[in-house]
Amino acid sequence: MHEVTRSETPGAWEHAVRTRLVSGERFCGVLAREGSEAVSLRAFFDRRGVLEAEELVVERQVGRYPSLTSLTPAAAWYERQVEDLYGLVAAGKEDREPLVTRLRFRAGGELSEALVSGATEETLRDGSFVVPYGPVRSGVFESIQYEVTTSGENVERVRPAVWFKHRGVHARFEGASVADAVLLAERSEGVASVAHALAFSHAVERLVDGGVPVPAGLVRVIHAELERVANHVDSVVRHAEAAGQAVAYANLSLRKEHVQRLRADLCGNRFGRSVVIPGGVTGEPRVDWVDLRRAVDSLARALDQDLRALLETPSFVDRLRGTGTLSLDTVRRFAAVGPVARGSGVTDDVRMLRPYDAYPTLGQVVVEYPSEGDALARQIVRVHEIDASFHTIRQAIEQLAGFSSGQERSWRREISLVDGEAIGWAEAPQGELLYVVELENGVVRTVASRSASFHNLALFPSAFPRDVFTDFAFIEASFGLSIAGVAN
Template identity: 45%
Template structure:
């Protein structure tokens, strides 16, 4: 069982009506929509849906041709498949495809001015098709006496990523909120194109900087399965250690931000120190604080020196310190009061949208790729234990992360014990070019499942759909302000722990 599937040159290609029926019926029967995207096909568009079950990812595609007016359109899936809501908006922004009767087709990833052309992922790049960026005023959804819209962002204080939240409020309560992430759009889909797989890994690492290792793994899994490449056992274990250190760093960052929102200066400093130590461990292993430049197709791109006893000792000491500081937070009644019942995500909503990572697990929806479709060192390690928190509020999301901090330390230590002290060599030669076709790879980031669907044509990447857990989960930010007020906002945002760069790609 692996996290990747080879799906042939186009995946499972169906007629439009049949494709719609398959997606709707599969999701209605319990499958999860893991992605929806378009690829240019000489004036037409290939729509591809990724459907996830407990043990597999399936790809189903269809070709949609322009109508008499030259518009590519199809009946929207969003009313029957709520998880398609943002995917269809992104499809419209990037591929110019119109999902008919979509509930809200506002710009999401790219606000194209007027009749500016879409970037058309999969089409040859051309200066004449480069879109002109527009700036439309935000929508208004709630009307009434005293209501006004407060724009928060895109530039905010501190080191927060740029994003705009449009908060509609009568003064304190937050009855409605809109999310506009397009300020960070970087044209990532086009950046992958025409690059050899080995070079495209560098782009994958930059889809979402806080999850560089997870995105590199998902991309490499897609190519490795497509090319039937075997990754050496030592390299698989090193990948696992890097992935778990990245997870620890992200969960510590969320905890630090929660403590900061509560004004707990000592706790903020403590968890910031822990995070810095983990990032230095990553830097010592692969010369990058973000774990970049080490994972590549077929294994590792550079050698890694493993001092298993020293690293194990450091991780055990770090785990003990983190546990003590988490226990101190758990004993602070004022801190817990700010988290408990704040920003609740109902289990029914989480299931309907297929919520990922700690956000889903805190609401009883557990989609962990490491357990369901294990890969790399997770094939040899003990199964990842499930958390037992399901209340769905900020406190539940924090406790899921605190549970995973302990689990990640244990997994990394187990992988180190299997490795022993040694120098793990890089690939002796670059991996051979993969055959033409479409491969899908996945990995579990700190935010949840990361998916890369990679189409290879003539030895280079023709199309890469890189879907972060942040993109899939941020749509749920609309649904968690149930009776919450402005001072709850930083707690709710921190508890989501998402990377906005991984949304507006």
């Protein structure tokens, strides 16, 4: 990857990171790559749409590197993850509680339960107490525990503990064939399967310098946008359920079911799995263009009416307004991504910053985003994006219908794998998704991925400036994240 600059000393690395942050570049996260003797840490930045990294190689014997948390709070979770998975300690960092897993590797490579355990010491105000909420919560939810500090009603502090769900997906990537690795990518965050398969495939395609046939790029866009619609509708459904809007819940969950069925009609899988592969897609959509267009039109119309009505329902809107407000400053400091950032006025979108597949040929809808930063703003963002997604899907279908003859309609390009490493990205429904893929002898050596869910959950505790217990469900739904993608 030629976008990577390597620093020779920890001090130089810290300085390089500081310089980028001061010049306003967006911090995208720290991704690690494990070698036999050393671990390479790359701090990624978005410089006006260009992705670049500052690299520091940390010898295992040294085992320490300078913490970046004092430079950006967004680094804190990455440093806990690096310690959990690779055993390196961020020097000068206070919060070393395990994040993604409590199973730590001893120096010899043997597994042990984390030595640092339990909640970090904190001073509780008079009358305050800590409630562990989860990992098994009321309702059908992914497992996560929130340590909520409260004095009864006000939420004073929230600390997410995500390690319950850690499956060790990164370990399964090692040595996998590229074909199997795509399937693993799909399962690292199941509700964003298409985005994960895309980001992984983009990395492989960049490594071998190959694009995908135009029709394949269009099919990818259709699947990716349907996935976005499904996720956004899911977030609204959860809000309707939490707000006790029974008819809205019934209507919108019916629409979500229709979106899932349309996705299954296209490829046989309700989550768009086994469609995206490096080099293109596995095959032609199973629905004829005319029928697809008709299905998309009717779905778009129905959703538009329901969502419009919901945003005009005072009892719903009032519940979200002013709830879980994230200031523009908070969102910038944590370098948030996706609808969470867009609700507070940061409009970055990878589909426009670093367009991929068929996006450059499809006219993007310019969406006017709200900037209030509350749960309502995040939901308005989603409603606008659903509309824009349908617009993009319609355009893609029009273009695909134009490829009439068999010769033009090629779905995949053969790829001859080479050794090396590349980065791929996609705009998942939750926001920017990054994959660094390293191939050796035709199989995967390492994969480091960073989901938007991981990056955004770190600022969840900041979303309770003056909120109470009963706001919890609304704020959580407005983030629209998947815990599988955080702790995978």
